[in-house]
Amino acid sequence: MKKILFFGASHVAALKMGYESYLANNPKTFSCDFLGITSGKLNMIDVSGGRLVYPEELESFVRFTRDDKYGSVRLDDYDVVVFPHESCLLSPQFFFRNVNNRYLPAPVSASLMRTILNRHEGSFRNQTRFGEFDQLKAGRVEATTLHQYKKLYKLIDQFSGLFVFLGRPLPSQSFDDGVFGENVLSVKYFDELSVKIRSFCEKSFLRDGRLVYALPPVDLLTCHGFRTKAKYMKNCIVSTGPSGGKNPLWDMTHGNSLYGERVVSDLLPRIEFRL
């Protein structure tokens, strides 16, 4: 049986819960492990000798579904690594620009998408924080930091299987109901752009190289793909805060098990096809 490692920070949780629900109604086709490390500590992992290594002091910040917690994971034990951490940089809303307070969708070429997909560096050099509330509210979820990228690409270099960038959930629809600067023409362009980007991601997933992007299924989204439907976000309906503090009802950034189940049910058949 082929093996998949879901590796990342807090967003691994929804996928793990979702996978468990998925297995209740579907046959097991993969052996899946889930390794989650608190996002603030993710920088402390290292990749060396084909292993993903985390120091002993991280033990209490690591959640791993495998029993053998020996502080490192042999990457070649897996056929696929799924990385649900950063925002998906091929999310169409990233191409929907605010220029002088007018929001316009910028056209994007296949070679530009391919370049973004195969990039070898984080894109926000100077940003060390991501997922800030204001960023989320504006729909601009930050990407993985450069420091994390260095490690991520070490991982990709030392891993010979398929590496799937799975974007973290888009912000909840509770933030905002509409597309920014909505007007008929820009929404029409944006919808066309979304179809194009999704088509590119889909094609590259099924037949291209080792690095692929998986966008969230469209039925999870609202506002032309800008937001995640509220019912898929943690336990929340309406909220005022980014992660809800201690109240999961207010969490607007993390998916819940429904979200995870839908993503997993979309992802696994495609991985199966690809392998």
Add this chain to the structure above:
Amino acid sequence: MINVISIPLVMRKSPYLDLPKSAFWKTGVAKENPYAIEGIYKKKFDISNNAKIGTAGSCFAQHISRHLKKNGYKILDVEPPPPGLPDQLHQKFGFSMYSARYGNIYTVRQLLQLAQEVSGEWNPQSCIWEKNGKFFDALRPAVEPEGLDSPEEVAEHRQYHVSRVKELFENLDLFIFTLGLTEMWVHKESGTVYPTAPGTLVGEFDDHLYEFQNAQFPEIISDFNLFQKVLKNIRGGKPFKCLLTVSPVPLTATASGRHVLESTIYSKSTLRSVAGQLASNQSHIDYFPSYEIVTNPRIHSIAFADNLRTVKGETVDVVMRHFFAEHLNLKKDQVVSSCFGESQEVLDDIQCEEALVEAFGE
């Protein structure tokens, strides 16, 4: 018999007598420090920190744009790169080079035609070229180096680009333009000017369709003045300022039939004269002598890299120090955020389609 004119003693004073040392070759150049030339540039107007600056021109303009950004000037960027594209790949796709993704604009005619396209007065012809099943915008072939999938996609990208340039033209306060070339390749029927010869990067050369032209002084002046008129119309009459420079980068190749050295001197001399005349006659146009600073005989032999075309990083820094000394009121050795020390590799990265002509040389 020889007539001797007798000049009264009080009139014997030479008009050169009280001139500053910058007026004399010996003190202004031969013995002057080429890295801090006194009086080489006197700004015509201030550039405030809030001024919205648009930049365009031939490849040397990229240096100016980059240095201005690093020194805190507000350079407009109406086509920013997508967040997922790493910094070092911006140039590959024509991002972050200028205020819009138009690539290098080498000639004033190109600039004029872009403005006319923006204003809706004119449409370029024969501007989608094909290579190996991929399609390119012939007016900026380098911004999508792998091409697009269909002519329709090229048209879609161009439409977006033109809409962004309109935004730029409407909003800028100062337009910085570097004049690069007089030589150009033109679509015979429509007069459409291309930044590269058909067949160089993409497309195919057909002498029935395309012809070589070498612009002369009067038509360049006329083109620039017409450009300003079109720009003013786009802006609804709102005034703007211009800063002109001339690229010191020599021609990679000439199609004029003359020696490339002679053609380079013709081209640069003409452009320099154009810039000089425009700046002399129009109060809103300033000229910054980057060309002179680089080609100063005191440093000319060391200003360029081994290919004698690429301007060295340290030379660019010298140029920009003169600019900022005037505009930031700093001593020429005090400029902040200088790009000094950038490796030659970085400078070689400056996008210059013209350099690709070399690949089609001998």
